[in-house]
Amino acid sequence: MNLSKDRLIEMYRQMVLIRKFEDRASGFYREGKIGGFLHLYIGEEAVGVGAIAALEPQDYIVTHYRDHGHAIARGLDPNRLMAELLGRSTGVSQGKGGSMHLADVSKGFWGGYGIVGGHIALATGLALSSQYLEEDRITTCFYGEGSTNIGYFHEALNLAALWKLPILHICENNLYGMGTSVERASAVASMAEKACAYNIPAVRVDGMDVLKMYEATQQAADHVRSGKGPYFVEAMCYRFPGHSMGDPERYRAKEEVERYRLRDPILAFGKRLEADGVLDEGQLEEIDHAMSQMIEDVARFADESPVPTAEALYEHVYASPNGRH
Amino acid sequence: MAEVTYRDAIKDALREEMLRDERVFIMGEEVGVWGGSYAVTQGMLKEFGDTRIKDTPISEGIIIGAGIGAAMGGLRPVCELMTINFGLLASDMIINHAAKLHYMFAGQMKVPLVVRAVGGGGRQLAATHSQSLESLFAYVPGLKVVMPATPYDAKGLLKAAIRDDDPVLFIEHSLLYPIKGEVPDGDYTVPIGVSDVKREGSDVTIISYSRMVHVALEAADKLEGEGISAEVLDLRSLRPLDMDPIIRSFMKTNHAVMLEEDWRTYGIGAEVACQVYEQAFGYLDAPIVRCAGVEVPMPYAKNLEAMAIPTVGDVVRAAKELVQ
Numbered sequence: 001m002n003l004s005k006d007r008l009i010e011m012y013r014q015m016v017l018i019r020k021f022e023d024r025a026s027g028f029y030r031e032g033k034i035g036g037f038l039h040l041y042i043g044e045e046a047v048g049v050g051a052i053a054a055l056e057p058q059d060y061i062v063t064h065y066r067d068h069g070h071a072i073a074r075g076l077d078p079n080r081l082m083a084e085l086l087g088r089s090t091g092v093s094q095g096k097g098g099s100m101h102l103a104d105v106s107k108g109f110w111g112g113y114g115i116v117g118g119h120i121a122l123a124t125g126l127a128l129s130s131q132y133l134e135e136d137r138i139t140t141c142f143y144g145e146g147s148t149n150i151g152y153f154h155e156a157l158n159l160a161a162l163w164k165l166p167i168l169h170i171c172e173n174n175l176y177g178m179g180t181s182v183e184r185a186s187a188v189a190s191m192a193e194k195a196c197a198y199n200i201p202a203v204r205v206d207g208m209d210v211l212k213m214y215e216a217t218q219q220a221a222d223h224v225r226s227g228k229g230p231y232f233v234e235a236m237c238y239r240f241p242g243h244s245m246g247d248p249e250r251y252r253a254k255e256e257v258e259r260y261r262l263r264d265p266i267l268a269f270g271k272r273l274e275a276d277g278v279l280d281e282g283q284l285e286e287i288d289h290a291m292s293q294m295i296e297d298v299a300r301f302a303d304e305s306p307v308p309t310a311e312a313l314y315e316h317v318y319a320s321p322n323g324r325h
Numbered sequence: 326m327a328e329v330t331y332r333d334a335i336k337d338a339l340r341e342e343m344l345r346d347e348r349v350f351i352m353g354e355e356v357g358v359w360g361g362s363y364a365v366t367q368g369m370l371k372e373f374g375d376t377r378i379k380d381t382p383i384s385e386g387i388i389i390g391a392g393i394g395a396a397m398g399g400l401r402p403v404c405e406l407m408t409i410n411f412g413l414l415a416s417d418m419i420i421n422h423a424a425k426l427h428y429m430f431a432g433q434m435k436v437p438l439v440v441r442a443v444g445g446g447g448r449q450l451a452a453t454h455s456q457s458l459e460s461l462f463a464y465v466p467g468l469k470v471v472m473p474a475t476p477y478d479a480k481g482l483l484k485a486a487i488r489d490d491d492p493v494l495f496i497e498h499s500l501l502y503p504i505k506g507e508v509p510d511g512d513y514t515v516p517i518g519v520s521d522v523k524r525e526g527s528d529v530t531i532i533s534y535s536r537m538v539h540v541a542l543e544a545a546d547k548l549e550g551e552g553i554s555a556e557v558l559d560l561r562s563l564r565p566l567d568m569d570p571i572i573r574s575f576m577k578t579n580h581a582v583m584l585e586e587d588w589r590t591y592g593i594g595a596e597v598a599c600q601v602y603e604q605a606f607g608y609l610d611a612p613i614v615r616c617a618g619v620e621v622p623m624p625y626a627k628n629l630e631a632m633a634i635p636t637v638g639d640v641v642r643a644a645k646e647l648v649q
Contacts, residue, residue, distance in 0.1 A: 028416050061396075094431035105433040106342070110397065121387050122422065125394015125402075132350065132376065132400060155387035316428045317466050319435040321488035321565075 041069030043240035044266035050213025065100035088305035117150035127167035131221025164229035179251035195232035207235030236292025334476035338483035353405030385414035423492035424467030452622035457587035463563035474538035476506035481515025518565035524555035544640035589617035
């Protein structure tokens with residue numbers, strides 16, 4: 001592992017920040033300040049943080065609607081992320097996208113998308129643009145295992161393999177597509193096997209372990225960057241809360257959730273850092289405290305931000321308006 | 326000025342734009358080795374190579390999806406869908422993605438994508454290959470939809486579409502490929518969102534687009550022989566829709582026939598007529614008459630198909646009843 005102490009600590013900080021961001025978002029939702037759907041990344045922090053830490057700053061990232069964690073891991077401003085969730089003009093998408101549609105193109109973060117699997121097609125095109133322009137850049141696309149049953153997934157894998165596109169697929173297998181378990185939705189239990197059907201090298205990783213995620217992603221990214229074509233990582237993970245807020249969770253037993261909570265990726269990483277002498281108990285607590293403070297500020301910034309102006313309703317329908325619409 | 330076919334005008338636009346801008350490339354089914362299902366891209370693989378002329382598998386979702394992604398990444402893709410009917414397989418990409426991204430992410434990304442497709446009937450291709458689906462797409466804010474009728478407009482509008490920063494659906498008509506028309510030498514564009522008067526007249530306004538413009542012009546010739554002066558308006562762009570020349574014409578003639586190949590109910594004419602009523606009700610001498618596709622899935626048999634598509638006779642009859 002080629003991670004410095006500082007980077008390890010930074011990864012831990014990000015995971016804690018994501019957890020606290022999500023907890024606060026959940027609070028805002030219950031207060032009625034966040035509308036629409038809210039999909040939390042709690043329990044899956046190791047996947048996004050480990051994977052994104054292994055990417056280069058010039059790389060592109062495209063993700064699904066459970067996108068807060070990836071956005072934070074990529075270094076998007078948490079203030080502007082929370083403001084987006086609250087539908088404020090200071091949000092990353094100026095309040096027009098909401099929780100499912102976070103983006104900051106200046107950071108190569110091309111967005112969260114709400115149509116299951118649709119963004120895999122867009123990511124394929126972004127990778128095509130890099131190949132065409134001969135850029136040293138790969139595109140990483142995150143999606144849930146539920147997306148592997150959609151036509152886009154198969155069209156995208158086929159084309160990426162055919163054209164040797166610089167795209168890294170990271171499938172977050174959290175065992176449920178909304179409330180339908182993977183064995184009730186997919187004829188093939190291993191998503192990695194589906195990638196093999198298109199001659200794409202694939203690996204299955206413990207997505208509850210941030211360092212394993214980092215390592216697997218780094219190897220996969222090296223392969224893609226060297227021009228050998230796509231790579232597929234299946235991250236085995238688990239979301240602790242429901243699919244979205246208000247999920248009655250009739251599809252899984254409480255005991256199952258508890259069992260996974262014992263493997264909490266943040267606790268596990270904290271213990272590992274302690275055991276390796278990177279951080280002691282007091283320092284772990286300090287980080288926890290600092291992230292809590294930060295989220296207080298983030299929440300205040302978002303809550304005090306203005307709503308979009310009425311003019312914003314008509315802005316950005318077209319990039320080059322001509323004639324009348 | 327040279328006489329050029331509609332097919333060659335489109336090809337010339339593609340070639341010239343590819344020579345002008347290296348970011349422009351073509352992707353789609355049978356665009357390369359085959360030379361295009363309607364022979365539009367013939368010879369272009371040899372001229373530009375397979376990086377810029379990309380044959381794809383029959384996967385409409387990824388053709389348009391990858392086109393959108395490539396456009397986001399700074400390229401100017403022209404995706405060919407063979408026919409607009411297959412566009413339904415990519416309609417999620419066109420409607421849920423291409424049309425939305427600029428707005429949903431507050432201007433952070435642009436989608437300078439052109440989707441070329443053939444629409445309309447008349448070649449005995451039956452129900453799933455003969456549809457006029459333009460109103461489905463013209464309904465969606467964020468998209469631009471153009472349907473040129475002449476070689477001049479086809480070339481100019483396609484160049485404008487390729488240079489445009491928004492997703493543009495460029496719908497061609499297979500029966501128009503062999504028609505000839507004057508096209509100037511050198512570079513020009515036809516602006517998107519500007520209707521055009523194709524023939525001046527004073528008694529009745531015939532509003533149309535795509536192949537039906539030619540039906541309208543033929544009808545206008547016949548009407549002239551019967552002492553009725555028809556003005557023919559070509560919408561050219563369905564979104565943005567330019568109503569000004571139509572309203573001006575209607576204020577002069579006080580009568581209008583809407584001629585369209587798509588189905589009447591919820592069709593393009595419904596919107597055009599409504600806007601005429603809203604903007605020029607006081608100038609109305611009679612209700613607007615719609616000549617449109619018959620509301621059935623397109624049949625295969627030649628005689629039945631002919632009955633399902635508006636004819637010159639239909640337009641002449643409608644205009645005469647309206648004026649007299």
